[in-house]
Every structure is written in C-alpha cells, then in structure tokens.
Amino acid sequence: MAARARPAGPPGEPRRIGYLYVLPAFLVYAAFALYPLLKAVYLSLFDWDGLTVGTWVGLSNYQAVLTDERLRGAFAHALVLMVFFAVIPLVVGLVLASVLHRASVRGLGFFRTVVFLPQVVAMVVIAVAWRRIYAPDGTINSVLTAVGLESWTRGWLGEYAFALPAVGLIGTWFESGLVTVLLLAGMARIPRDLFEAARLDGAGAVREFFAVTLPSVRGEIAVALTLTVIAALKTFDLIYMTTSGGPGYTTTVPSYEVYRQAFELGQVGLACTIGVCLTVVIFAISFVITRVGDRVEG
Amino acid sequence: MNRTRTTLVALIAGAGLALGACAPGSSNDSSGESSGPAPGAVKTDAASLGDVTLTVWDQEVRGGQEKQMATLNADFQKKYPNITIKRVSRSFDDLVKTLRLALTGADAPDVVQANNTRSQMGEFVKAGQLVNLDPYAAAYGWDKRYPQSVRNVASYSPDGKTFGSGSLFGMPQVGEVVGIFYNDAKLKTLGLTPPKTWAEFDAALATAKTKGEVPLVLGNLEKWPAGHVFGVVQGRFTKADEIRKLGFGQPGASWVTPENTKAATTLVSYVDKGYFNAGFNGQDYDPAWQNFSKGQGLFLIAGSWLQADLSAAMKTDVKFMLPPAPEAGGSPVTTGGSGLPFAITQKAKNKDAAAAYVNFITSPEAMKVLADNGNLPVVETAAQKAPDALGTDVFTAFGAVSEDDGLVPYLDWATPTMGDTLGATLQDLLAKKVTPDKALETLQKDYGDFTAQ
Numbered sequence: 001m002a003a004r005a006r007p008a009g010p011p012g013e014p015r016r017i018g019y020l021y022v023l024p025a026f027l028v029y030a031a032f033a034l035y036p037l038l039k040a041v042y043l044s045l046f047d048w049d050g051l052t053v054g055t056w057v058g059l060s061n062y063q064a065v066l067t068d069e070r071l072r073g074a075f076a077h078a079l080v081l082m083v084f085f086a087v088i089p090l091v092v093g094l095v096l097a098s099v100l101h102r103a104s105v106r107g108l109g110f111f112r113t114v115v116f117l118p119q120v121v122a123m124v125v126i127a128v129a130w131r132r133i134y135a136p137d138g139t140i141n142s143v144l145t146a147v148g149l150e151s152w153t154r155g156w157l158g159e160y161a162f163a164l165p166a167v168g169l170i171g172t173w174f175e176s177g178l179v180t181v182l183l184l185a186g187m188a189r190i191p192r193d194l195f196e197a198a199r200l201d202g203a204g205a206v207r208e209f210f211a212v213t214l215p216s217v218r219g220e221i222a223v224a225l226t227l228t229v230i231a232a233l234k235t236f237d238l239i240y241m242t243t244s245g246g247p248g249y250t251t252t253v254p255s256y257e258v259y260r261q262a263f264e265l266g267q268v269g270l271a272c273t274i275g276v277c278l279t280v281v282i283f284a285i286s287f288v289i290t291r292v293g294d295r296v297e298g
Numbered sequence: 299m300n301r302t303r304t305t306l307v308a309l310i311a312g313a314g315l316a317l318g319a320c321a322p323g324s325s326n327d328s329s330g331e332s333s334g335p336a337p338g339a340v341k342t343d344a345a346s347l348g349d350v351t352l353t354v355w356d357q358e359v360r361g362g363q364e365k366q367m368a369t370l371n372a373d374f375q376k377k378y379p380n381i382t383i384k385r386v387s388r389s390f391d392d393l394v395k396t397l398r399l400a401l402t403g404a405d406a407p408d409v410v411q412a413n414n415t416r417s418q419m420g421e422f423v424k425a426g427q428l429v430n431l432d433p434y435a436a437a438y439g440w441d442k443r444y445p446q447s448v449r450n451v452a453s454y455s456p457d458g459k460t461f462g463s464g465s466l467f468g469m470p471q472v473g474e475v476v477g478i479f480y481n482d483a484k485l486k487t488l489g490l491t492p493p494k495t496w497a498e499f500d501a502a503l504a505t506a507k508t509k510g511e512v513p514l515v516l517g518n519l520e521k522w523p524a525g526h527v528f529g530v531v532q533g534r535f536t537k538a539d540e541i542r543k544l545g546f547g548q549p550g551a552s553w554v555t556p557e558n559t560k561a562a563t564t565l566v567s568y569v570d571k572g573y574f575n576a577g578f579n580g581q582d583y584d585p586a587w588q589n590f591s592k593g594q595g596l597f598l599i600a601g602s603w604l605q606a607d608l609s610a611a612m613k614t615d616v617k618f619m620l621p622p623a624p625e626a627g628g629s630p631v632t633t634g635g636s637g638l639p640f641a642i643t644q645k646a647k648n649k650d651a652a653a654a655y656v657n658f659i660t661s662p663e664a665m666k667v668l669a670d671n672g673n674l675p676v677v678e679t680a681a682q683k684a685p686d687a688l689g690t691d692v693f694t695a696f697g698a699v700s701e702d703d704g705l706v707p708y709l710d711w712a713t714p715t716m717g718d719t720l721g722a723t724l725q726d727l728l729a730k731k732v733t734p735d736k737a738l739e740t741l742q743k744d745y746g747d748f749t750a751q
Binding site for chain 2: 043046048049050051052053054131134135136137141153154155156157158159160163242243244245246247248249260263264265266268
C-alpha cells in the first residue's frame with residue numbers, strides 16, 4: 001500500500017497522455033471512416049433523393065430492407081456467394097497448401113505465384129474474361145461440344161439455375177489462391193519436430209493433417225475466412241460486369257442494390273440503409289469468425 | 299477501462315450531434331420550381347454579352363462525336379471571341395454519376411449534357427436546377443425547327459413530374475432510332491426480298507430457320523437489349539399514342555391490353571420456334587452484333603448507334619430498315635429518341651451566353667458538321683449527306699419516322715424503376731419463366747404504381 005503515496009496508477013507518464021498519442025491516428029480514422037459511417041447511418045433515416053431536401057422517415061427504410069422480397073433476396077444471394085468465396089476456397093486452399101507443403105515441390109515459388117495470380121488482376125478484367133468463358137459460344141461450351149456433351153451447352157450466365165453458381169465459381173477461382181498462399185505461410189511456421197513426432201507415432205498423411213497441420217493454422221484460417229467472407233458480402237464489380245443482377249433478379253447482391261438505389265433510382269436514404277445493414281452483417285460475421293478463431297487458438 | 303468507454307461514447311455522441319444539425323440537402327438554395335427568363339428578356343446577340351467563360355460538361359468522347367464537338371466549339375469561339383468555352387468531357391457512365399453532385403456544388407457547370415430520363419433530367423428539373431428553355435425556344439425558333447416528337451423527349455412539366463410534355467429543358471444534337479438491320483447478301487441467297495409487311499417478316503424468319511440460319515440475333519445478358527426488340531414488336535400491334543403514354547409514364551394507358559398481349563405472345567412464339575440464337579439470355583450484347591457482322595444471322599433488331607461499326611465490318615452486305623407498318627395500318631412505329639440533350643443550369647452565370655452556345659451547336663450548320671462526322675443529326679436529317687450506304691438507310695429511316703410522328707420513347711423511360719423491371723421481366727418472359735399475361739401484369743404494376751402517385 002506504499003503506492004498510495006505516489007500519484008495513482010502505474011509508473012511513467014499519466015495514462016491520459018496515452019490518448020494524446022492516439023489522437024493523430026484517431027483524427028484520420030474519424031474523418032475518413034467514422035464520420036462517413038455515422039453520416040450514412042444518419043442518412044439512412046431519411047427519404048432523400050440526393051438533390052432536394054430530405055424528409056425524416058425514422059426506421060421505415062430498415063423496415064423496407066427487411067420486408068422487400070428483392071432486397072432480402074440480395075442478402076440471401078450474398079450468403080450463397082459466401083460459400084463460393086469462403087468455404088470452397090478454404091477447402092481447396094487447405095488441400096493445395098498441404099500438398100504443396102508436404103511434397104516440398106521443386107519450384108514452389110512458381111506454383112505459389114501461379115495460384116496467387118488472380119489476386120493481382122483487377123476484378124473487372126476477371127469478370128470480362130469469365131464472361132467470355134461462360135458465353136454461349138465461349139470456352140466452356142466449346143469444350144463440352146468437343147467431348148460430345150453438346151446437350152449440356154447453354155448460356156451459363158443467362159440460365160436461372162446456373163447464373164449464381166457460375167458467378168460464385170469465379171469467386172472461388174479468385175479467392176483460392178489467396179487462401180492457399182496464406183495457409184502455406186502458416187504451415188511453413190509449424191515446427192518440423194511436430195510432424196516428426198506424428199510420423200514416429202505412426203500417423204499417415206491424413207492423420208498428420210488433422211492432428212498437426214489443421215490446429216496449427218487456425219489463426220491463418222480465421223484471417224483467410226474473414227478476408228474472403230468480406231469479399232463475398234461486398235462484391236459489386238463482379239455482378240455489375242457479368243450479369244447486372246440477372247437473369248431476372250437471381251444474382252443481385254446488397255452492394256449492387258446500393259448502387260442501383262443511389263445512382264439509378266435516386267433513393268439515397270434507402271441505399272444508405274442497405275449499406276448500413278451490410279456493414280452490420282459483415283461486422284457480425286467477422287466478429288464471430290475472429291472470436292472462434294481466437295478462442296480455439298488460445 | 300470504464301473511462302475509455304465513456305470517452306468513446308461521448309465522442310460518438312458529439313459527432314452524431316454535429317451532423318444531426320440539419321436535414322440532408324437543406325443547404326441547397328433550390329426554389330423547387332424551374333424558372334426561365336421572362337419572355338422578351340432573352341438576349342440573342344452573343345457578341346454583345348461581354349467577356350464570358352462557359353463551362354460545358356459533355357460526354358461526346360468517341361470518334362465522330364468528339365470530332366463534331368471540337369469543331370463546333372472552335373467555330374463558336376471564332377465567331378464570338380468574347381466567349382471562352384471550358385470543355386469538360388467525361389464518359390457517359392462517369393457523367394451520369396457525377397452530374398448530381400456537380401449541380402449541387404458551388405462551382406456548377408453552365409451547360410451540361412443530361413440524360414433524358416426521369417432519374418437524371420427529371421430529377422434536376424424537380425430540384426429546380428435546370429433552366430426552362432421555352433423563352434429561348436421562341437427567341438431562336440427551336441420550336442419551329444425541332445418536331446414535336448423530338449422536343450417531347452427533352453420536355454418536362456416545370457415540377458418535373460410529367461415527362462414528355464410541358465416545357466423544353468434540353469436540346470439534343472443527334473437522333474436515335476431502333477430498326478431492323480439485315481444481312482442483304484444472306485437475304486438474297488435465301489431467295490427473299492426485304493419484308494414490307496409483318497407477314498412477310500414472319501415468313502422470312504420461318505424460311506431462314508428451315509434453311510439452317512439464325513433468323514434473329516439477340517444478346518440479352520445486359521437485360522436492356524430485349525427491350526428494344528419488344529419495342530419494335532409492340533409497334534406492330536399497339537397504337538403509337540398508347541405506347542407514348544406507357545413510355546413517358548403518363549397516366550391513361552395500360553400494359554394489360556389485347557394489343558400488348560399479342561406483342562408479348564409473338565415474342566414468346568419467336569422463342570418457341572427457335573428464331574433467336576441459342577443461349578441469348580447469357581449472350582453479351584456486343585459479341586452478339588459482332589457475330590451478326592461476321593455473318594451469323596439474318597436480322598438484328600438494334601439501334602442506329604451500331605451503324606458505323608456494322609458498316610465498317612460488312613460494307614454493302616448490311617442494310618437498315620424501319621419495322622413494317624403496324625397491322626392496323628398507318629406508318630411505321632418504332633422506338634427512338636435523341637442523344638443526350640444539352641441543358642442550361644440554374645447556376646449558370648450568363649444564361650444568355652449559354653443559350654447562344656446551345657443554339658450554335660444545334661443550328662442547321664451544326665447538323666451538317668454532325669453528319670460530316672458520321673453522326674445522325676436529330677433534325678433536317680434527310681437533307682444531310684450520310685457517310686456511307688448504310689448511313690443513308692439510317693438517315694432516311696430516321697427522317698421518315700420522325701416526320702411521320704412514328705417515334706415512340708424508350709419503354710424504360712416510364713418510371714425510375716422501369717429499366718430494371720422491364721429488363722428482368724423480359725428475361726423472365728423470354729426464358730419462359732413467366733407467361734405473357736404475368737409479365738404484362740408486372741409491367742403494369744410498375745407503371746400503374748407510378749402514375750397513381
């Protein structure tokens with residue numbers, strides 16, 4: 001209790017000075033992230049066309065998002081895309097990474113570059129390329145025709161049942177490389193003696209994967225999932241460039257609705273509402289992912 | 299820890315208060331109604347206006363468009379050395395996205411090219427950001443040179459609610475018309491002549507199909523292209539006035555009529571008979587017409603904007619015609635309109651100078667400059683010399699249909715949501731996900747909800 005004699009708190013400068021050090025970064029953060037976010041929340045409470053004076057409508061925009069079949073559909077599509085953007089790439093990434101890691105292939109750098117390449121190309125370019133691949137006279141149909149499956153050919157992006165999976169598959173292709181490289185980095189950190197011990201205990205490749213590799217890369221998995229889930233939920237350019245939400249409304253996503261409401265229909269208030277809802281969903285999902293990842297690791 | 303949280307909460311609350319002070323948009327000094335100068339107050343002598351700088355936003359960035367704009371701007375400044383043009387050109391997409399902000403800003407441009415639609419020009423008129431051009435139209439004689447059907451596509455009621463009539467808010471330079479491109483060489487090989495009636499058109503489609511050709515080329519991945527095909531088929535059955543009301547979103551018409559049902563059923567029958575290329579809903583628009591230019595397909599229902607490219611690729615093998623006259627008689631009815639009209643902003647410092655500029659770039663001399671650079675002049679079209687054979691077809695067709703009052707607006711102009719509704723509904727209809735009746739009900743709901751307001 002001798003400490004009572006000194007000014008309260010731990011040694012060194014008073015705690016409050018600490019906030020002063022944070023201030024410059026906080027100001028930048030507040031100006032470019034917090035302020036726009038709060039402004040969006042505020043605008044979401046208005047019926048506003050972006051030009052004339054808005055009218056206060058309270059929470060009715062939020063009610064519209066929850067009740068409008070199309071807007072709800074957009075969120076459902078985003079959840080489907082999550083499977084293609086996050087879950088499948090994770091599986092593919094885990095298999096690819098452990099094979100590459102285990103086999104210690106010659107030219108690993110080369111393969112790493114190849115699988116990572118999609119990440120470097122702009123999404124718009126990717127979308128245009130895949131549009132060609134999916135076209136009625138595109139690559140996929142040519143291949144199908146060549147192997148005698150002509151009855152399977154179709155305009156992939158124009159088919160009601162196939163459009164969303166087709167778009168999702170582009171996401172799988174896009175994200176798999178990122179996940180693989182992340183996991184490879186994680187696996188490279190695993191101490192060799194762990195594998196050695198597992199092998200001495202008689203574990204095969206599969207057993208080794210589940211007992212050693214998987215638990216060791218949980219942190220990387222959490223990071224990969226967070227990144228890919230966010231990418232899935234906020235995807236806009238891909239939809240805009242491939243299907244414009246069609247055929248019908250089968251591939252609309254929240255970000256696309258934000259764009260449509262704000263720039264095409266002049267419903268800036270509703271657009272802000274969708275944006276805010278999307279932010280909340282992204283926040284909630286990534287919160288869960290990091291929480292689960294942290295807990296298991298800790 | 300507790301203190302951190304309170305500080306944060308206080309900060310957030312403070313920020314919230316700071317931005318909660320006023321309703322969005324209330325800082326604009328918009329009067330709510332669009333007004334123009336008093337009649338007789340218009341000064342048409344641009345040379346006497348003193349030194350003026352006009353900031354002009356346009357989207358004439360491609361080939362011939364860019365050339366005509368540069369030529370006209372240079373000529374204008376030569377004629378009126380006291381007026382300087384500060385030209386800002388952007389792509390169409392960029393213009394559409396930035397105009398809204400630019401008009402509300404302190405440094406607004408004087409003359410802008412605004413899309414005819416409700417979501418652009420209509421909104422700007424409603425917000426009182428564009429100048430009513432009626433007094434200028436009278437002073438410069440625009441109302442005599444531009445036919446009613448052309449002026450309509452840039453007209454709104456002063457409150458911005460009614461589209462297609464009321465006061466003039468913009469002046470377009472170029473015209474657009476949707477018609478039928480056909481592969482003339484292929485038509486001859488099939489032993490056919492250009493169809494003069496709808497029955498002949500149907501017969502030509504059937505002949506092409508039996509001889510293994512694709513009768514109709516369509517790329518509908520982007521959703522909107524089918525709207526143009528439907529517009530042409532609709533002109534076969536539905537009266538022009540009725541289509542006009544539907545297209546401008548004016549009350550008093552209906553989608554659910556026997557005529558429109560016939561149009562939708564006919565379109566579906568084309569699908570049933572396999573007249574369209576396979577997988578058209580998943581086909582890109584551009585590759586579709588490019589395939590046509592490479593010899594795939596007999597007919598392509600599309601707009602005059604493809605003229606230059608098709609002509610370059612196919613030379614004299616391609617021709618353009620208006621759709622046959624409606625079954626009920628009369629002259630051909632087809633979708634068409636104008637390029638983006640030039641409008642004067644309420645914030646323009648010298649509105650008379652701005653009007654003089656708009657007059658200059660839409661004058662008879664300007665129409666010649668437009669034609670010389672391969673554009674389709676919106677008026678006095680037939681008098682101009684087209685760049686090539688296909689161009690002559692298009693010029694003739696546009697001249698005829700605009701003078702015979704056969705131009706009807708794009709159907710997606712009707713309501714702010716119609717572009718989307720029409721695109722998705724036609725995709726549904728063509729994929730046979732919905733029946734013609736159901737599709738028309740969906741369109742009627744969009745149109746009806748809007749006009750009931």
